Amino acid sequence: xxxxxxxxxxxxxxxxxxxxxxxxxxxxxxxxxxxxxxxxxxxxxxxxxxxxxxxxxxxxxxxxxxxxxxxxxx
Amino acid sequence: xxxxxxxxxxxxxxxxxxxxxxxxxxxxxxxxxxxxxxxxxxxxxxxxxxxxxxxxxxxxxxxxxxxxxxxxxxxxxxxxxxxxxxxxxxxxxxxxxxxxxxxxxxxxxxxxxxxxxxxxxxxxxxxxxxxxxxxxxxxx
Numbered sequence: 001x002x003x004x005x006x007x008x009x010x011x012x013x014x015x016x017x018x019x020x021x022x023x024x025x026x027x028x029x030x031x032x033x034x035x036x037x038x039x040x041x042x043x044x045x046x047x048x049x050x051x052x053x054x055x056x057x058x059x060x061x062x063x064x065x066x067x068x069x070x071x072x073x074x
Numbered sequence: 075x076x077x078x079x080x081x082x083x084x085x086x087x088x089x090x091x092x093x094x095x096x097x098x099x100x101x102x103x104x105x106x107x108x109x110x111x112x113x114x115x116x117x118x119x120x121x122x123x124x125x126x127x128x129x130x131x132x133x134x135x136x137x138x139x140x141x142x143x144x145x146x147x148x149x150x151x152x153x154x155x156x157x158x159x160x161x162x163x164x165x166x167x168x169x170x171x172x173x174x175x176x177x178x179x180x181x182x183x184x185x186x187x188x189x190x191x192x193x194x195x196x197x198x199x200x201x202x203x204x205x206x207x208x209x210x211x212x213x214x
Binding site for chain 2: 035036039
C-alpha cells in the first residue's frame, strides 16, 4: 500500500452533514470526477489548492475546517 | 472499476496482443531466414492498424457501458496520473534504447537494433497503462 499523504480531510463527514450530498453532486460542484472525490475521501489523493478551496466553499467552511495536517504521517 | 481504469486494462490487452502478433511473425521469419529478420514496414503498418481498429471497437464498447463518466474530460487527478505514468514509462523506453545501442555496439546487427527499439516502444506503452492502473489503485 502506498504511503498516505499527510493531508487529512473531513470531506465525507461534511458531505453527509449537508443533506447526504452525493459524491457525484460534490464532484460536479468542484469540477472533478466522482472517482476523484472517492479518492480524496479515502485519503488516496490530496486535491490541488484550488479544489481544496472549492470543496471548502461548497460546504461553507474554511479550508482548515475541511482539511488538516497529520504530523505523524508527514 | 472506473472508466479510465477499464480503458487502461483494455489498452494493455490490445497492445500485448498486437505485440505478440508482431513478434510471433518476426521470430518466425528470423527462423526461416536463419538470421535476424529485417524491419518489415508492412508488418509495422498492420500492427498499427490492428491497434487502432481494436482500440476503437473496445473503447466504444467500454464507453457504452460507462455512461456519463466516459464523456467527462480528465480531471486534475487523472492528468497527474497520466503525467506520472508517462514519465515512468519513458524509463522503459530509455532502458530499451540503451540496451539496443549496447547490443549494436557488440553485435553490429542493425536489424536487431530496430527490433529491440520497437519492442521497447511497445513495452513502454504497455508500461504506461500498467503504471496508470497502479496509481489509480494505490493513490497518487
